[in-house]
Amino acid sequence: MKGAIIGFGTIAMGHMVGYSRVDELTITAVLDVSKERRDHVENTYGLPAYSDFESLVANEDLDFIDICTPPGSHAGYSELGLANGLHVLCEKPVFLPDEDGGYRKQMELIRATDRVYYPCHVYKFAPVLASLKQHIQNPGFGKVLGANFRTLRSGHAKGVPEWRTHWRREFETSRGGILRDHGPHSIYLAMNLTGCTPRSVSCLTGRMREGDPYRDTEDSALLRMRCDDGVEIAMTLSWAAGHRSTGYSVIGSAGSVVVDGDELTATAGGDVLRTTVESGFDDPTHKEWFPSMLRDFLAMTAERGHQTELIREALTTSFVIDAAYASAADEGRWTDCEVPEELLSVPPAVAA
Structure with missing residues (x-):
């Protein structure tokens, strides 16, 4: 399966080592809001790096995304991944309260798809x-x-x-x-x-x-x-x-x-x-x-x-x-x- 890492910071580099040792999974692209981090990905790993999700899915044939961004953006990227028919891995904390103080929207998105939603509980x-x-x-x-x-x-x-x-x-x-x-x-x-x-x-x-x-x-x-x-x-x-x-x-x-x-x-x-x-x-x-x-x-x-x-x-x-x-x-x-x-x-x- 082919995937993209969302947010290429310190923990994402740890994920990359993991992918290099699992033959069935391959990272083929990266999304990061920082131009410097995108340049790092392209120069170090030779992978295409995008600044927004729409460009990523328009140009890449993906099976999954791996969300390694800070917590504040986990729910948004999870929704985009599931809505585009992709399996989603997400770093902790996976769930954060919705604006109404609940978690209903996030759970409804998971229920509505046949894709796997996988919390990265690596410890x-x-x-x-x-x-x-x-x-x-x-x-x-x-x-x-x-x-x-x-x-x-x-x-x-x-x-x-x-x-x-x-x-x-x-x-x-x-x-x-x-x-x-x-x-x-x-x-x-x-x-x-x-x-x-x-x-x-x-x-x-x-x-x-x-x-x-x-x-x-x-x-x-x-x-x-x-x-x-x-x-x-x-x-x-x-x-x-x-x-x-x-x-x-x-x-x-x-x-x-x-x-x-x-x-x-x-x-x-x-x-x-x-x-x-x-x-x-x-x-x-x-x-x-x-x-x-x-x-x-x-x-x-x-x-x-x-x-x-x-x-x-x-x-x-x-x-x-x-x-x-x-x-x-x-x-x-x-x-x-x-x-x-x-x-x-x-x-x-x-x-x-």
Whole structure:
């Protein structure tokens, strides 16, 4: 299948590495609003680069688009892709509230097409996290009782120098701070790893770095999710740390597993296993994770009914983030985050 990348920044270059290792998928064109980025694509990759979607689809024979732009334009490009009969991959956050505060329009577009709409939840394909999930699913681990996730960075990730390098701190473009940027990874991972569904959240946000010039968005968030069966999952997210680290710990009724970067420690039945699973958490492009994700997308184009679970995961993730912002605005009160069932109905065009 032939595709185009929409928005050729840092994360798109990670996607390109993934495509280079999946023979069935080929990027044949790029769209970017920056002339400098278009020149970079043409000079470095030898691909045609367009400034607008209409020119792209008029001149290229495409099967899919891969949206790697900042969040503020995800819905618009998704609509254009689906309306033109293309499969759509989209970076997180996949869903953002419509103007009326809901998600109905986006879900109606997905229901109305027979194309695959694929949220790029790439952290699930990090080797060490895949190993973590295997330990949780081991019968010797027992029932999940709770979890704690940590994402610390010494600053926000910067975009390419040619276009709004600090867009992650501009609300109009990012639609939020670290909670909207790193939050989705933690939330969809929590659901995927533990099998638990968030029901309510409590959150505090703030700007913790001294002298932080970015007033529109938060650089730190403390989030707690209450899930089924009384399971609580806590998350610490900060761009104001003095170092970079990523960690996950999950406690079971008969075991535990802790990931600190590429290091994994698991206990079960009194035994302790320590191992290193090279995963490249310090690489902001996550390029080593994308081949597995793209193969998952490819498999989904053959078995389209399987996208329902992934869309549910992405929609729930956005509802959690919306509820977390509402909670933070009200001093951390517990706030419902359940998704209305009518939004989660199986898209009829892709039902198994």
